[in-house]
Amino acid sequence: MAPDGAVHFIDNVSSGPGPMENASEAICALFLMAMIVLIGAEAIARNLFATSLQITDEIGGYLLVAMTFLSMSVAEAHGAFHRVELVQARLGHSARLVSQIVFDLMSLVASALITWQLTRLVMNSWRSEDVAPTPLQTPLWMPQTTMAIGMFLLCLALLRTILTKTRRLRGSAQ
Amino acid sequence: AAEKWDLYIYNPVATVAAAKGMSAVAEQIEKDTGGELSVRMHLGGSLPINTTTITQAVSDDVVQMGDDGYFLGNVPIGGVLRLPMLIRSLDEYKKAADIMAPYLEKAFEKKGVLVLGQYLYPYQVAFSSKKLTSLADIKGQKIRVTSPEQGEFIKRLGGVPVTLGAPEVPSALDRSIVDGVLTANTGGGNTWKDLLKFNYRLGINYFNSVVIVNKERFNKLSPEIQAKVRKAVADNMPLITKAMADEEDNLSKKFAEGGMTVTEQQPGDLDVGTKAISAYWDEWAKSKGPDAAAALKQVRAALGR
Amino acid sequence: MTPGVELIFVLAIFVGLLCVGMTIPFSITVPSVLYLLLHAGLPGLKGIGLVSWGSMNSFTLSAIPLFILMAEILQESRLSLRVYHGLSKLVSWIPGGLLQTNIAGCAIFAAISGSSVVTAASIGRVALPELQKRKYSPRLSAGSLAAGGTLGILIPPSIAMIVYGTFTETSVAKLFMAGVMPGLLLTAMFMAYIAVHAWFRPGIAPREVGARSTRELLSALLDVVPFMVLIGGTIGSIYSGLVTPTEAAAVGCVLAMIIAVFWGEFSVAILWRALQTTVRVCGNILFIVYAAFLFSYAISYAGVGEQITQFLVNLKLSKLEFFFALFVLYTVLGCLVESLGMIVVTVPLLYPVLVQYGIDPIWFGVILVLFIEMGQISPPIGINLFVIQSIWTGKLSDVVAGTVPFHLIMFVLLGLLVIFPEIAMWLPSQVTAVP
Ligand code: NA
Ligand code: NA
Numbered sequence: 001m002a003p004d005g006a007v008h009f010i011d012n013v014s015s016g017p018g019p020m021e022n023a024s025e026a027i028c029a030l031f032l033m034a035m036i037v038l039i040g041a042e043a044i045a046r047n048l049f050a051t052s053l054q055i056t057d058e059i060g061g062y063l064l065v066a067m068t069f070l071s072m073s074v075a076e077a078h079g080a081f082h083r084v085e086l087v088q089a090r091l092g093h094s095a096r097l098v099s100q101i102v103f104d105l106m107s108l109v110a111s112a113l114i115t116w117q118l119t120r121l122v123m124n125s126w127r128s129e130d131v132a133p134t135p136l137q138t139p140l141w142m143p144q145t146t147m148a149i150g151m152f153l154l155c156l157a158l159l160r161t162i163l164t165k166t167r168r169l170r171g172s173a174q
Numbered sequence: 175a176a177e178k179w180d181l182y183i184y185n186p187v188a189t190v191a192a193a194k195g196m197s198a199v200a201e202q203i204e205k206d207t208g209g210e211l212s213v214r215m216h217l218g219g220s221l222p223i224n225t226t227t228i229t230q231a232v233s234d235d236v237v238q239m240g241d242d243g244y245f246l247g248n249v250p251i252g253g254v255l256r257l258p259m260l261i262r263s264l265d266e267y268k269k270a271a272d273i274m275a276p277y278l279e280k281a282f283e284k285k286g287v288l289v290l291g292q293y294l295y296p297y298q299v300a301f302s303s304k305k306l307t308s309l310a311d312i313k314g315q316k317i318r319v320t321s322p323e324q325g326e327f328i329k330r331l332g333g334v335p336v337t338l339g340a341p342e343v344p345s346a347l348d349r350s351i352v353d354g355v356l357t358a359n360t361g362g363g364n365t366w367k368d369l370l371k372f373n374y375r376l377g378i379n380y381f382n383s384v385v386i387v388n389k390e391r392f393n394k395l396s397p398e399i400q401a402k403v404r405k406a407v408a409d410n411m412p413l414i415t416k417a418m419a420d421e422e423d424n425l426s427k428k429f430a431e432g433g434m435t436v437t438e439q440q441p442g443d444l445d446v447g448t449k450a451i452s453a454y455w456d457e458w459a460k461s462k463g464p465d466a467a468a469a470l471k472q473v474r475a476a477l478g479r
Numbered sequence: 480m481t482p483g484v485e486l487i488f489v490l491a492i493f494v495g496l497l498c499v500g501m502t503i504p505f506s507i508t509v510p511s512v513l514y515l516l517l518h519a520g521l522p523g524l525k526g527i528g529l530v531s532w533g534s535m536n537s538f539t540l541s542a543i544p545l546f547i548l549m550a551e552i553l554q555e556s557r558l559s560l561r562v563y564h565g566l567s568k569l570v571s572w573i574p575g576g577l578l579q580t581n582i583a584g585c586a587i588f589a590a591i592s593g594s595s596v597v598t599a600a601s602i603g604r605v606a607l608p609e610l611q612k613r614k615y616s617p618r619l620s621a622g623s624l625a626a627g628g629t630l631g632i633l634i635p636p637s638i639a640m641i642v643y644g645t646f647t648e649t650s651v652a653k654l655f656m657a658g659v660m661p662g663l664l665l666t667a668m669f670m671a672y673i674a675v676h677a678w679f680r681p682g683i684a685p686r687e688v689g690a691r692s693t694r695e696l697l698s699a700l701l702d703v704v705p706f707m708v709l710i711g712g713t714i715g716s717i718y719s720g721l722v723t724p725t726e727a728a729a730v731g732c733v734l735a736m737i738i739a740v741f742w743g744e745f746s747v748a749i750l751w752r753a754l755q756t757t758v759r760v761c762g763n764i765l766f767i768v769y770a771a772f773l774f775s776y777a778i779s780y781a782g783v784g785e786q787i788t789q790f791l792v793n794l795k796l797s798k799l800e801f802f803f804a805l806f807v808l809y810t811v812l813g814c815l816v817e818s819l820g821m822i823v824v825t826v827p828l829l830y831p832v833l834v835q836y837g838i839d840p841i842w843f844g845v846i847l848v849l850f851i852e853m854g855q856i857s858p859p860i861g862i863n864l865f866v867i868q869s870i871w872t873g874k875l876s877d878v879v880a881g882t883v884p885f886h887l888i889m890f891v892l893l894g895l896l897v898i899f900p901e902i903a904m905w906l907p908s909q910v911t912a913v914p
Binding site: 025028029032033035036039040042043047056057058060061062063064065067068069071072073074075076078080081082083084085086087088099100103106107110111113114116117118120121124140143144147 | 496497498499500501502503504505508509512513524525527528529531532535536537538540541544545548721722725726728729730732733751754755757758759760761762763765766768769865868869874875876
């Protein structure tokens with residue numbers, strides 16, 4: 001059974017979480033609780049004290065961005081992404097591993113390209129000193145950095161998955 | 175070879191004057207250049223790019239041209255023209271805009287972006303589902319604002335400024351999570367009119383939108399084509415401004431006929447509002463750096479305010 | 480390559496990668512990146528940064544992780560076990576048993592949530608493990624949840640209607656009202672189908688043992704009370720004007736924790752487990768949402784949707800032909816584009832044409848939402864299919880097959896709405912003197 005409760009018909013080889021993924025997971029959990037506290041505070045401020053924090057939808061958006069990107073590597077390391085198992089279930093052990101390594105390599109290339117673009121976005125925002133048009137005037141590079149970091153960690157997690165699968169493949173070949 | 179540009183506008187509605195005008199700009203460019211340069215317009219939201227990042231999209235050549243009304247995060251100095259109660263008439267706006275033009279152009283140019291022109295929405299005014307027939311009625315009402323400057327204004331009048339995304343406004347009005355909004359008739363006023371019962375027509379600020387292009391891409395065009403692009407923008411900007419001003423009065427009539435209580439500005443409220451917010455103008459400019467402070471000083475001197 | 484050929488090529492790659500077993504979020508991401516590269520080379524990727532930021536920097540989307548956390552708290556505190564134990568006794572006499580609660584649960588939840596994904600994910604997360612444990616037909620379990628989830632945008636509040644209303648300058652309040660009757664009708668038709676199906680093929684649902692004594696009945700009712708409190712409290716917080724629909728998700732989490740303390744088991748360890756699972760599930764679902772945005776960007780960047788619509792506008796058809804063309808257009812687009820993208824790309828071009836054909840914009844809004852619902856459960860890009868796939872233990876092909884009957888029922892409702900527009904228009908027409 002996979003860690004997210006799903007049962008797979010085929011063996012889902014994953015690297016298992018490392019310290020980076022565990023840290024990301026804890027940060028995401030923290031952000032999730034922060035979201036609840038923030039929204040609760042806004043609701044209380046508005047309904048009991050007739051005032052508004054004026055930051056909830058802004059910070060809420062940033063927290064969601066961070067959660068989206070930082071949770072990707074966590075899901076990858078736990079093997080929580082799902083696949084159509086139609087063809088996979090019909091392949092032999094080695095063929096399945098080889099095909100998955102090829103997929104992971106393609107995913108790695110796409111993720112690396114996205115990481116490059118996200119990094120460029122952060123640098124651009126930093127260089128041109130863009131801020132959010134809100135009372136907080138948050139410099140945009142700060143929340144945007146979580147996207148680049150998350151994507152980069154996903155690349156690392158994919159690399160580890162590929163290594164794990166290659167090792168398995170060698171092990172079964174001997 | 176023929177050059178192809180993308181134009182991204184913040185407006186999601188194809189039928190409003192601003193969108194029609196930008197579409198006319200695109201058509202004129204294609205026609206005047208004989209297809210040497212074609213411009214494809216994308217409505218707001220049709221690309222998953224925030225309308226507050228159009229400046230960045232043009233700067234980074236993701237799109238080559240933009241109709242950008244939400245640039246204050248990128249070019250904070252532009253906020254001078256939007257300070258609540260600073261500018262009281264179109265004439266005053268023109269004076270102020272002339273002073274601000276070099277500042278704006280310099281700030282955009284730093285990002286590799288050229289300003290080719292701008293058009294102007296009529297006054298943003300207050301709408302509410304609760305009684306709102308004078309500035310004093312703002313007290314205790316929850317008003318949705320679109321900028322921190324408007325938020326400060328509402329706060330100083332004893333109201334509660336609330337920031338909400340546009341998609342959440344209808345249900346928030348419906349369930350009185352907010353009581354009212356600050357917007358122009360041509361815009362939120364028309365979209366949310368069913369949920370609003372009062373309109374108080376004291377102008378709080380104008381809302382301008384700039385037409386921008388990526389500098390590098392623009393400079394690669396031949397001088398003749400550059401001139402034609404500039405002309406297409408220059409030809410259409412006053413038309414958009416005028417169409418919206420005309421529409422504004424018609425809409426006011428339409429709202430009143432639909433049962434909305436439309437109240438003209440009360441004598442004395444202009445001073446009440448100005449007194450509440452004027453101390454904030456300098457505070458604001460100081461927080462935006464020396465250029466903003468200098469620009470505001472010039473504008474205030476010119477307006478005698 | 481021409482844009483049409485590019486599109487077919489990239490779609491073939493997507494379907495191919497999906498079928499041979501690349502993980503779902505990547506099988507959407509890889510072709511999106513490839514499409515941008517094909518279309519404009521490396522510079523085509525330049526927009527990815529701003530698109531990523533623009534699509535995911537959304538407070539409205541934060542309802543997704545929060546509602547999933549709510550469901551996880553119910554799960555970890557063993558409350559959902561109790562709720563389903565009680566429900567199974569109460570609905571044992573209805574053909575289809577707990578499958579009926581899938582639809583009813585989605586319909587009730589739809590009154591809280593404006594999004595299909597959130598509805599399918601939240602109810603699915605609570606219901607699927609229980610249904611699988613109790614040996615309900617996996618196809619029908621998954622299919623009813625994927626389809627039931629789409630009620631999220633027909634029954635108000637609805638993000639799709641808000642966007643449509645904004646685009647066409649029609650009253651969102653009236654659109655919401657227009658969605659109520661079709662939403663209830665669709666719910667009733669889904670439930671009737673399950674009942675009839677279960678009547679003729681009892682094998683799809685196990686016979687639940689009903690309450691054998693008054694005491695057992697009371698205890699079953701008591702088991703269901705916490706869920707009622709949760710749903711009632713969350714809906715109440717929205718309709719009393721305390722919170723926005725997005726904020727209600729946080730209220731739901733807090734209520735779930737409070738209820739878990741009183742009715743179930745709750746501790747810091749349980750909360751931590753719930754948070755951990757939520758993060759892993761979100762890593763999956765939010766990635767899929769993000770990938771769908773990337774794909775949608777790639778397609779709109781190439782202007783394919785606009786080309787198709789423009790082509791349709793230029794045909795100058797009769798009203799009936801026009802309807803048929805719309806039907807084909809949206810069925811095809813529904814397969815490809817994420818829901819909001821469908822509105823944004825087509826409505827601005829089609830809206831002026833609607834007026835020429837004398838089509839009521841409110842009515843069309845409801846029709847459009849129904850098309851979007853179908854798109855959300857139609858392969859290859861049916862977001863609800865993937866959402867259900869990401870929270871259950873079975874095969875994607877079973878989810879797809881399971882939604883087919885519900886798809887057909889939606890076509891029936893579509894026909895009914897064309898023949899009897901009053902189904903949608905009656906309620907809004909009752910509201911007079913709107914200022
Ligand atoms: Na809903
Ligand atoms: Na689909």
